[in-house]
Amino acid sequence: MKTAPAHPEVLPVGTTLDRYIMHRQHAFAFATGELSQLLRDIALAGKIVHREVNRAGLIDLTGEVGLQNVQGEAQQKLDVIADVRFRRALTNGKEVCALISEEEEGILFTGHNNGKYVVAIDPLDGSSNIDVDVSIGTIFSIYRRITPVGSEPSVEDFMQGGHEQVAAGYILYGSSTMLVYTTGYSVNGFTYDASLGEFILSHPDIKSPKNGTIYSCNDGNLDSYDEAVKKYLTVCRQRQYSARYIGSLVADFHRNLLKGGIYLYPPTSKNPDGKLRLLYECYPLAFLAGVTGCLAVNEQEAILNIKPVSLHQRTPFYIGAPKMVDELLECYKNEKRAH
DSSP states (O other), X not given: OOOOOSSOOOOOTTOBHHHHHHHHHHXXXXXXXXXXXXXXXXXXXXXXXXXXXXXXXXXXXXXXXXXXXXTSOEEEHHHHHHHHHHHHHHHHHOOEEXXXXXXXXXXXXXXXXXXXXXXXXXEEXXXXXGGGTOOEXXXXXXXXXXXXXXXXXXXXXXXXXXXXXXXXXXEEEXXXXXXEEESSSOXXXXXXXXXXXXXXXXXXXXXXXXXXXXXXXXXXXXXXXXXXXXXXXXXXHHTTOEEOOOSOHHHHHHHHHXXXXXXXXXXXXXXXXXXXXXXXXXXXXXXXXXXXXXXXXXXXXXXXXXXXXXXXXXXOEEXXXXXXXXXHHHHHHHHHHHX
């Protein structure tokens, strides 16, 4: 977590996202506006995807395209649309020189080599839930490029590691659409008011509970989980914790962030390295979670400490209330001692 600027004015609930971004820019010395514009570009794409999600059933945007993405997963129609919308918004905004997406194998160059930022994005997480009207989301991570401005960006711009993120967040498309983001100083949530066409500050300076009574995992994979996770889940059941699992990472994480809980995606026999992608799912949520007081780990180390080696790298992922994550890690330690 970064050190906050001295005595920034606290803006009230109801402040528009544009006004909030402008204020935060003025609160920092040396801010020049490029990151502020980039955040506005992401918000614009989020508004467009909100519109498409809300009318998907009326204009035949549900269902599969019939193709697979680079992950080997069936692409939904809205997957493709969201990928195009965010790519177009980030390209037209001219602050981003390159991006990577869950839907694309390699780097996407915007043609704006003077752009100072690169973005890693999952345009539409949880897309298998689209057909049944369940919450889905967008996850994004922003880095300041390390290649010289004016040159062609490279893979090294995306391999900086989770601690080097300058901003990260997610957009949740559910009963309401929310944009939640951080630049490392505080986490703030903005709810979209479609009648105004504005994101409005609704959840200022989010702090997550230190403990919780919710656990979120795919119970159907229980037999494939390692013994430490099985033992931890047994403890959760003995304490009569609530099992809540939507199958959309953004939605599950958002609920646990606000109410207190833990999200688990362990390695399985089918996905021995885990299923979630490090750069555009785990890194951004871990960065944001850390500012609110949560922990994010795999079975060995903090997520932000993992060294990236490939664009679509996967990892096991445990994130949530620190007391719950610590208890899970203790199960891993006990299992290791037993062997």
